[in-house]
Amino acid sequence: MDHGSKEHIERQVKVYISVFAALAFLTVVTVAVSYLKLPFAAGVAVALFIALIKGSLVAAFFMHLLTEKQIIFSILAVTALFFAFLLLLPAITSAEVMSYVS
Amino acid sequence: MSTAVIRYIDKPHPVTGVTNAKLGTWCFLASEVMLFGALFSAYVLLRTGVSEWPHGSQFLNVPLATLNTLILITSSVTMVMSWASLMLKQFGKYRLYLAITILLALAFLVVKGFEYGHKFEHHHFPSTNTFYAIYFTLTGLHGLHVIGGVVVNAYFLFFGKRMWETHPEQFAGRIECAGLYWHFVDLVWIFLFPVLYLL
Amino acid sequence: MKEHSSHSHSASLPFWRKYIFSLDHKVIGVQYAVTGLLFLLFGFTLIMLIRWQLAYPGQPLPVIGHLFSEKMMVGGIMLPEFYNQLGAMHGTIMVFLGVVPLAVGGFGNYLVPLQIGAPDMAFPKLNMMSYWVYFMGGLIMLASFFLPEGAAQSGWTSYPPLANLASSGQTFWLLGMVFLITSSLLGSVNFIVTIAQLRADGLSFFRLPFFVWAQFITSFLLLLAFPPLEAAGVLQLMDRLAGTSFFMPSGLVVAGEQLAVSGGGNPVLWQHLFWFLAHPEVYVLILPAMGIVAEILACNTRKPIYGYRSMVYSVVAIGFLSFVVWAHHMFLTGMGTKMSGFFQITTMMISVPSVIILTALALSLWGGSIRFNTPMLFAIAFLPMFGIGGLTGLPLGLAASDVHLHDTYYVIGHFHYVVAPGTIFALFAGVYHWFPKVTGRKMSEVLGKIHFFFSLIFINGVFMPMFLMGLAGVSRRLYDPTQYAHAGSTQPLNVFVSICAWLLALAQIPFVLNFFGSLIFGKKVDRNPWEATTLEWAAPSPPPHGNFDEVPAVYRGPYEYSVPGQARDFWPQHMAKEN
Known part of the structure; x- marks a missing residue:
């Protein structure tokens, strides 16, 4: 499939509009859910889940990750892995110390 | 013509399938992921380290931030439309969409400015507590990224015509890269918004 | 694509475009290398001042002592504040302004495009920008010495809360x-794209010289490990300038008074973010050095590197693992046993690929017809020196022994063996090896060998006693070790170390003479004086703008030396047929 062709781009434009609608809808949903005053853990899970969907939509369609090349995926996979280390290891380390304190 | 002809500036590399600029932009975005990742990590560590942490909506203006979220995702759409217009060889439409993107970014900054001003009026500063510290740092750094995006896009809006006429493929590639950056800025906000305002 | 004939373009540029704000990777590489060497010299000078204070505490510094301002030395006697500034800035300058710019910015910029057969880096303007951003950073660091309260004093690690409360130098x-x-980020993006996109036809990843592989992995480390320190730097700036408390715990009392900050922060957060960078940074320092050594060993043993593929896999493994070992610098922060177990295991794991590379390099010597020229001597010396540095790191990576050794001179000895007689020796080897390519002239072998043998002797005299002092429990940042009973007994060693350090400085004079003298008097050479195989030797010496006479193509691996059946003992990568 030629990604540069006129027909393809015109089809894409329609997709962009639907993605925009989905993003706007999810924004309203996540705000609405926050007013429900869910228990803390559930609230975090729902909010992050919705943010993850929104982020994936932006990355997949606006940033064309759906049709991107292998080399980009490789770099992003490595980044995601190190991002996870960076986010989790300090928190786990400090959580273990806290568990001794309490 | 220079003796140094650097390959794959406008055409993708036959094996990797991408241009230099696109690969470079993604590498840069990978480093940005780690930059914001470190700040999110700081947020998690600070928050889990204390017994009391305020709910964002207690201190922050959720309706204004919701408006800003909508502004930013709209600007993402206009950005990608501006690139699509270039691919359809409609330079006028490209300019229109890019101008709208810039205006929306400025609108985002104005709203953010009102939010900050409101906080300062109530004597809420970064030094007030760690919640405000992380709030101002994260949104401030994000704001700087928005300003960076405005500068880049404005450059392409006002000085892009000549390159479009001489190297249309390379120019479309540049707009795609500028778009990648702009969508990333949007993406960061998509996570910042619930983390700071709604949790 | 075939327009590699006229050089009129570069010749017509005005001086400042050609040599100052140049877009040519070779000029930028030389700029990086020269700036890096000057900073290495400057950082070394700082520590020589410190060595006086450590050897003869409280005695006035002879001859130059009175040249310093009242805030640095009183009557030639160094003040503790100035001592701390020298220590902090020595570390910072050596690592961030000296070794990395020389190894990555200098050697990387100059050699990577040549070794992959490219006319330049992928983004020449970005390349120029990264040099000038680095230059600005260097100027800011130097300027801090002239602040009323002097430069940063909180160590190169800048641990808060101390660093938060320090003077404006911080x-x-x-x-x-x-x-x-x-600057490093911009540079690393450039390297990754250049190596991924601009390799000559036929130059597959497993035909890359090991040096290019080392630079490739190094670039990923810079790209992904540096941003967290940038974030940490922003947070500490906020703490210092906006009064936030990211690293300030609640109820902090300084000099008997509770600090007027909101508190609620976490000082250990800084250590996590700092070491998330600073451990990969160790590999940023060592990987290019390994790359240089591999190139020089292959060329001067006249045989292929032993186990090229296993070395490549090892360097990739090091890259991955270096991101999950950082907290072995933090065992003493009161880490729990589970997580310290995790970080001890990863630390032991990362030593495996490092040992594979070192072993492969050592085995490469076996059966070779070795040419003992100056670059080769430095490259061979790298092997045992880095070996000592690496092996002495193991006790530091295990929590039980680290409790005793943490923050002692043992640590100083350990990482200096890695970086000084390790990396810096490799960088010297690289300077001697590629000087003919950059200038078209060879450096003097006689002066080179004087430089090598005296450097080798004195550098061991500097760092070997530090292991003994560390085992005796001497802490690393003592202003006056004679004040402490346990440290006082090692004072003779301190005197010995200081004398060796000053002699080491004298041993660098032949290098400086050689470097500048050879620019004018060095023997002129053609494009391949060492009869090497990799692509940079296919270009003229010095290479013109655009590098090659014609676009090179690659037909074989990087180290085809002494191939049976060949008329000559090297078979360059770009030669289609037998030579």
């Missing part, structure tokens, strides 16, 4: 670091 340090980090 703010300059943080600003300087933001510039240096940005």
Whole structure:
């Protein structure tokens, strides 16, 4: 499939509009859910889940990750892995110390 | 013509399938992921380290931030439309969409400015507590990224015509890269918004 | 694509475009290398001042002592504040302004495009920008010495809360670091794209010289490990300038008074973010050095590197693992046993690929017809020196022994063996090896060998006693070790170390003479004086703008030396047929 062709781009434009609608809808949903005053853990899970969907939509369609090349995926996979280390290891380390304190 | 002809500036590399600029932009975005990742990590560590942490909506203006979220995702759409217009060889439409993107970014900054001003009026500063510290740092750094995006896009809006006429493929590639950056800025906000305002 | 004939373009540029704000990777590489060497010299000078204070505490510094301002030395006697500034800035300058710019910015910029057969880096303007951003960072660091309260004093690690409360030098340090980090990021993007996209036809990844592989992995480390320190730097700047409490715990009492900050922060957060960078940074320092040594060993043993593929896999493994070992610097922060177990295991794991590379390099010597020229001597010396540095690191990576050794001179000895007689020796080897390519002239072998043998002797005299002092429990940042009973007994060693350090400085004079003398008097050489195989030797010496006479193509691996059946003992990568 030629990604540069006129027909393809015109089809894409329609997709962009639907993605925009989905993003706007999810924004309203996540705000609405926050007013429900869910228990803390559930609230975090729902909010992050919705943010993850929104982020994936932006990355997949606006940033064309759906049709991107292998080399980009490789770099992003490595980044995601190190991002996870960076986010989790300090928190786990400090959580273990806290568990001794309490 | 220079003796140094650097390959794959406008055409993708036959094996990797991408241009230099696109690969470079993604590498840069990978480093940005780690930059914001470190700040999110700081947020998690600070928050889990204390017994009391305020709910964002207690201190922050959720309706204004919701408006800003909508502004930013709209600007993402206009950005990608501006690139699509270039691919359809409609330079006028490209300019229109890019101008709208810039205006929306400025609108985002104005709203953010009102939010900050409101906080300062109530004597809420970064030094007030760690919640405000992380709030101002994260949104401030994000704001700087928005300003960076405005500068880049404005450059392409006002000085892009000549390159479009001489190297249309390379120019479309540049707009795609500028778009990648702009969508990333949007993406960061998509996570910042619930983390700071709604949790 | 075939327009590699006329050089009129570069010749017509005005001086400042050609040599100052140049877009040519070779000029930028030389700029990086020269700036890096000057900073290495400057950082070395700082520590020689410290060595006086450590050897003869409280005695006035002879001859030059009175040249320093009242805030640095009184009557030639060094003040503790100035001592701390020298220590902090020595570390910062050596690592961030000296070794990395020389190894990555200098050697990487100059050699990577040549070794992959490219006319330049992928983004020449970005390349120029990264040099000037680095330059700005260096200026900010230097300027901090002239602040009323002097430069940063909180060690190169800048641990809060101490660094948060330090004088304005620390703010300059943080600003300087933001510039240096940005420069490294721009540079690393450029390297990754260049190596991924601009390799000559036929140059597959497993035909790359090991040096290019080392630079490729190094670039990923810079790209992904540096941003967290940038974030940490921003947070510390906020703490210092906006009064936030990211690293300030609640109820902190300084000099009997509770600090007027909101508190609620976490000082250990800084250590996590700092070491998330600073451990990969160790590999940023060592990988290019390994790459240089591999190139020089292959060329001067006249045989292929032993186990090229296993070395490549090892360097990739090091790259991955270096991101999950950082907290072995933090065993003493009161880490729990589970997580310290995790980090001890990863630390032991990362030593395996390092040992594979070192072993492969050592085995490469076996059966070779070795040419003992100056670059080869430095490259061979790298092997045992790095070996000592690496092996002495193991006790530091295990929590039980680290409790005793943490922050002692043992640590100083360990990482200096890795970086000084390790990396810096490899960098010297690289300077001697590629000087003919850059200038078209060879450096003097006689002066080179004088430089090598005296450097080798004295550098061991400097760092070997530090292991003994560390085992005796001497802490690393003592202003006056004679004040402590346990440290006082090792004072003779301190005197010995200092004398060796000053002699080491004298041993660098032949290098300086050689470097500048050879620019004018060095023997002129053709494009391949060492009869090497990799692509940079296919270009003229010095290479013109655009590098090659014609676009090179590659037909074989990087180290085809002494191939049976060949008329000559080297078979360059770009030669289609037998030579």
